[in-house]
Structures are given as structure tokens and as C-alpha cells.
Amino acid sequence: MMETNSHPMVTIENLLEEYQTHIKSVEAESLKGFVSELKKIVYGNNTLILKSIRELLQLNFFVDDYQRGYKWQKDQVEDLLNDIDEFEQKGSGFYCLQPVVVKYHSAENADSQSRWELIDGQQRITTLFMILSYLDEDRYAIDYQTRESSSEFLQNYLLETLSYEKWDDFVSGRKELDNVDNYHFYEAYKAIHQWFEDKCPEDVGRKKWLAKLLNHTKVIWYAARDEKGTVDKSQSIDIFMRINSGKIPLTDAELIKALFLSHVVDENNLEWSLLKQSELAQQWDMIEHGLQNEEFWAFLSPKDRLNNKTTRIELLFDLLSGNNISSQSKQTNTHDSHAAFRFYHEQLKDSKDVHELWHQVKQGYYRLLEWYNDDDLYHLVGFLITREITSVQELWTLAEQKTKSSFIEILKNEIAKTLRKDFKQDNDSLQFDNVSYDSTKRQTIISLLMLLNIDVHRKNKTRLSFRLYRETQWDIEHIHAQQSKDHNNKQQFQVWKDELHYISESGLITSDTKADLEQKLASWQLALQKKDTNCNDLRSEYLRSLGEVVGKFDDESLHSLDNLCLLQAKVNRGIGNHIFSMKRQLIINYEKLDGQYIPIATKNVFSKYYSESVSQMHKWSENDREAYRNALITSFKYYLGEETLS
Numbered sequence: 001m002m003e004t005n006s007h008p009m010v011t012i013e014n015l016l017e018e019y020q021t022h023i024k025s026v027e028a029e030s031l032k033g034f035v036s037e038l039k040k041i042v043y044g045n046n047t048l049i050l051k052s053i054r055e056l057l058q059l060n061f062f063v064d065d066y067q068r069g070y071k072w073q074k075d076q077v078e079d080l081l082n083d084i085d086e087f088e089q090k091g092s093g094f095y096c097l098q099p100v101v102v103k104y105h106s107a108e109n110a111d112s113q114s115r116w117e118l119i120d121g122q123q124r125i126t127t128l129f130m131i132l133s134y135l136d137e138d139r140y141a142i143d144y145q146t147r148e149s150s151s152e153f154l155q156n157y158l159l160e161t162l163s164y165e166k167w168d169d170f171v172s173g174r175k176e177l178d179n180v181d182n183y184h185f186y187e188a189y190k191a192i193h194q195w196f197e198d199k200c201p202e203d204v205g206r207k208k209w210l211a212k213l214l215n216h217t218k219v220i221w222y223a224a225r226d227e228k229g230t231v232d233k234s235q236s237i238d239i240f241m242r243i244n245s246g247k248i249p250l251t252d253a254e255l256i257k258a259l260f261l262s263h264v265v266d267e268n269n270l271e272w273s274l275l276k277q278s279e280l281a282q283q284w285d286m287i288e289h290g291l292q293n294e295e296f297w298a299f300l301s302p303k304d305r306l307n308n309k310t311t312r313i314e315l316l317f318d319l320l321s322g323n324n325i326s327s328q329s330k331q332t333n334t335h336d337s338h339a340a341f342r343f344y345h346e347q348l349k350d351s352k353d354v355h356e357l358w359h360q361v362k363q364g365y366y367r368l369l370e371w372y373n374d375d376d377l378y379h380l381v382g383f384l385i386t387r388e389i390t391s392v393q394e395l396w397t398l399a400e401q402k403t404k405s406s407f408i409e410i411l412k413n414e415i416a417k418t419l420r421k422d423f424k425q426d427n428d429s430l431q432f433d434n435v436s437y438d439s440t441k442r443q444t445i446i447s448l449l450m451l452l453n454i455d456v457h458r459k460n461k462t463r464l465s466f467r468l469y470r471e472t473q474w475d476i477e478h479i480h481a482q483q484s485k486d487h488n489n490k491q492q493f494q495v496w497k498d499e500l501h502y503i504s505e506s507g508l509i510t511s512d513t514k515a516d517l518e519q520k521l522a523s524w525q526l527a528l529q530k531k532d533t534n535c536n537d538l539r540s541e542y543l544r545s546l547g548e549v550v551g552k553f554d555d556e557s558l559h560s561l562d563n564l565c566l567l568q569a570k571v572n573r574g575i576g577n578h579i580f581s582m583k584r585q586l587i588i589n590y591e592k593l594d595g596q597y598i599p600i601a602t603k604n605v606f607s608k609y610y611s612e613s614v615s616q617m618h619k620w621s622e623n624d625r626e627a628y629r630n631a632l633i634t635s636f637k638y639y640l641g642e643e644t645l646s
Helices: 008-018 018-026 031-046 074-086 124-135 148-156 169-173 180-199 203-216 232-244 250-264 269-293 294-300 311-323 327-332 339-349 353-371 373-384 392-399 405-425 444-458 466-471 490-506 511-530 535-550 569-575 581-591 600-606 622-640
Strands: 047-054 060-063 095-105 115-120 141-144 215-222 475-480 564-568
Touching: 047 203, 047 373, 047 511, 060 124, 074 124, 074 180, 095 124, 115 124, 124 141, 124 148, 124 180, 124 203, 141 148, 148 180, 169 180, 169 405, 169 569, 203 215, 215 250, 250 269, 250 311, 250 339, 250 353, 269 294, 269 311, 294 353, 294 373, 294 466, 294 564, 311 339, 311 353, 311 392, 353 373, 373 392, 373 405, 373 444, 373 466, 405 444, 405 564, 444 475, 444 564, 444 622, 490 511, 511 535, 564 569, 564 600, 569 581, 581 600, 581 622
Parallel strands: 060 115, 060 141, 095 215
Antiparallel strands: 047 215, 095 115, 475 564
């Protein structure tokens, strides 16, 4: 029996299929003309709809000879059976299968029937046919034109195959049935039989499962046709090749676009309909073009969608429909693979105005565009999303019914929450020294240093590039170098020798200091070569004298946040453990000569921008570190407000 809540076009279509034999026998030309016109309306307006499996039972399918054969393995068959079995039907909910791409072929003469060409979806449709066959249920017709015996096998031999343990035994004496399609049918049917024996051995359970399949399982029905409605084979092959070459057109975005365009139709005013369709299509293209801005997309998109270039507009539909937009849910939860499409399909089925829905889509895009165009929103939203502190979906919800100023305060508070967690001590006070290189997660330190860079851009009325930040592999650099304890070797000696030469050539030390350092370094090198017992003492003596020139910190201060900055991993490796003045020159060279990106706050550090007075540029002093610490605290206070961070 036909579902009473079917789409009207589906209802008419199935009636035409059911009674086409009787219609052919009618001699009245006026009635035949009426039926012909009715078919044009039906098959011209059901380009994109949902059909239950029950609504497919009256149809005739065929698989043309340009297609590959049936290939599903046991695991794929069992996945389909399990997914339907595990689906819990609630209210008007249903289990949604992947799209089926078809093309209508009218009956060629009075003795033939109209048929639907399966361009894509033959694996699912064929498997469902075998399941219905196993459960002894009415089923649609399916004809394989690749091999004549395949159609015969599906119609007449499935049940008989269960009596044979091996394929070779079954085809013995039936060589006309021995082909690769039939072998895969045989294996799939055995998997279906075993699944029902294990999961639903009783008739009651099988009937319940069958009812779920027929009434609460639907396919996304995509009827492909060109503007003239022709059904030439070259068009079918072209569609098939596009789908199976990895350029799949039937994403949620394509389905939703077709859904909207098909509903912008007024049969009483076709000229107006064409105008509205053209307007919607142009606005759709405008949104897609806007989302192709790499800076816009990088600041906005979840990490798993960063490299998506073809279906970016789907993010907008996921946000508007409340769909879970994590990649994991899209890949593992078959029920949600086209959730956004199903949301809009249900909205339009319930007579929701298509123009109002499209207006909401445009308003949603303009909201994202406002986040991007406003510098304050841009930095706040971009930081929360790119650092994976808050998802774009959560921010979307937080922004509902909020003014711009109140939303900004909400965003600042979201960042403040992370800062409190990072700097909180047991007594609930916020302590700057609670964050250090050796005790805090690397990503936390990167986030904190990123906030400083954002603060500089905000004050300069410039914008940090979240695209660059996402494309870059970041390292945490010690401003005053940490001296590795295991560098008691020739490599470290050469580093110190280069530094001493650099200091001397720069005129940063007196000739007496230079001579003293050269003498102590030479003594350490000689002891190292001879492997003398006082080697470590001579090394320590040289480092004490060097520290008086270039600055020195205890181990705890070395790892404090106020001795850290951001650098690209490539640059960080290149500057090594050199002294401050050499690092400064190397960083300048990386930017000027190699075109490497240096964060603005890092450049400020090595130019001593934060220091109140600069008497020398060759070392990172306690005063410099204190000034940098104050700059960091000031950048955090923008989010913490009156809270004290000391």
C-alpha cells in the first residue's frame, strides 16, 4: 500500500507506474494525451526528492552496459543490514541512504514498460533487491544489461544458491551463469542469509526489520536530465564518469541547491519562476565565491575542513540546520551523512516558504561575513576556532539574538576562561609563573603567545593572518638561549667561537674583555682535546665570563613565559642556541633575505620594542625580560578585565 504522506509527485508517479498497462489499453487519444502531459509534469518536477523503499517497488530499473558490475563485499552488505537494524524510528524520523542517480526512459512501444536507468546507486539498489528477495517480499524489477545471465540469476537462482557451500559446486553444469557479477551476487546473498540467521532468526523479528526497511528507510532520489529532457546514452556516461572519477556532484551542497531551485517554481508564472531561479543561483554563486577567500575560510573553518575547496557552503547549511559538523560524525554516522539536506527537505515539505528559508541562508552568510570584516570579531572568533578552544558551531549558537557588543564580550569571556585555567593556582589567584616551558603543554604556550601577537595587531589596527598561522609549523623559541648540558663537544665550541667573533666584530665589548674570553675559550678547547679532568671547570668558567657580557638566567627563569616567543620551526632550527644579538641578526636575515614569516611580537622582542630604555642590543637583560612580561600580562588583561595576574 502506498504511503499517505508521500510527496504528491511521488504518489502520482507510482500510480502511473502501477496502472501503465491499463492506460496503454485505452484507445481514447484524448486520455493518452492527458497521461502524456501528466508524465511530463511528474518527471520534470521530481528531480530531487526522498523516496521510501516501498515507493520503489512499482519501478523498473536497469543497469546499462557502460557500468562496472556488482562489487559489494560481505562487510558492505552487513553494514547496510546493521545500519537499518540499529536505526531507532522516532516520530517522522527515517534512515536515509546515499543518493541514487537515475534517468527516466519512457516506454518505447505499447508492449514495453517505462524504466529508470541506474546511473549511480546500483550496488545499494541491487543489495536491497536481494534482501527483499530473501524475505520473500514484493520487489522492483532490475535488469543488468552488462550480462544477460545476471538478470536471470537475480530473478531465478538466488534461493537455490543457499544449498551450495561453494560457488564452483553451484555453477557445475551451469556454465552460462559463471561470471563475476553472479559470483558477487552469490556471496552477498549468503551474507544476507547468515545475517538474518544470526540477528533475526524468528519471523516476528524479520517482519519488524522489513517494516523498518520499507516504511522508514529512504533514498535521496536524484533524477538526472538535461534542459531538453533527452535521455541519450552519452549524457548518462558523462554523469557516471563524473561520479566515479572522484568528482562527486551529489554532495549536500548540490542536493540542497537543486532542492531550493526546484521549489522556486510557480506553474502559473513560469517567466517569474525562471527569474527567481536565476536570482537564487547568482546569490548561491556569490556565497560560494566569498567562501573561496582563503583568509576568510582559514579564520572560520574547523580544522578538518581547512583543505576543502569544493563544498565550503555546506558549513553554512550545517550551522543553520543545527547539524553536528565534526568530520567524524559525517564519516561514521550514516544517518547524518545528508542531515542538512534532510533538514531542508522536511522544512519545504511542511510548506515552509522557500524564499524565507533562502533569506535565512543569506543572513547566515552575512553574519559570518561580519565576523570576518570586523577586526575585533575577526581576531576573537579566529583565535577561538583556530586554536580549537570553541567550535564554530558553538560560537554560532552563542551569537543568536546577541548584539555585536554583547557577542564581543561573550567571546572575550570564552578566552578568559582558558586563561584562568592556564594561570590558576590552588589558592585561586592567577600566577604568571604557573606557565613555563618545562611544565605546560606546548599548544597552550603557542596559544598564549598568539594572543600577544593578536594584541599587537589589534593596537596597530592591522590583522593577523590566520591562514599563515594555520599553514605554519610553529616552534617555541627561548629568547635567551638555553645551554644544552650535553653540548660539551666540538660543535658547541664552534658555536661559542662564532659568537665571540660576532661580538668582537660588532664592537660590543672592549679589547680586554675580548682577550679574556678568547683565552678562556682556548683553554677549554685545549682541555677538551686532551680530555683533561678539569675540562668541565674550564667550560663553566668561560660561560660565567660570557654571561657577564650577553646576560644570564637561572634554569627556572630560562623556561618562564617571559623568555619565550614564537618562530617557524624552520627558522627556530636555523638560529639554534646562539646569543641574543646573533639570533636577532639571523631572524632579520630570515625575513629580509629568505622571505620567512616572523610574527610581529617576535620581531618586537628582538628589537627590544617593549623595553623602556635600551642601552645595549647584544643581550637580553633582566629589565628587558620584565618589560616583555608586562606586555604579555597587558595582552591577557584585555580578556581578564579587573582580575589580577601577577
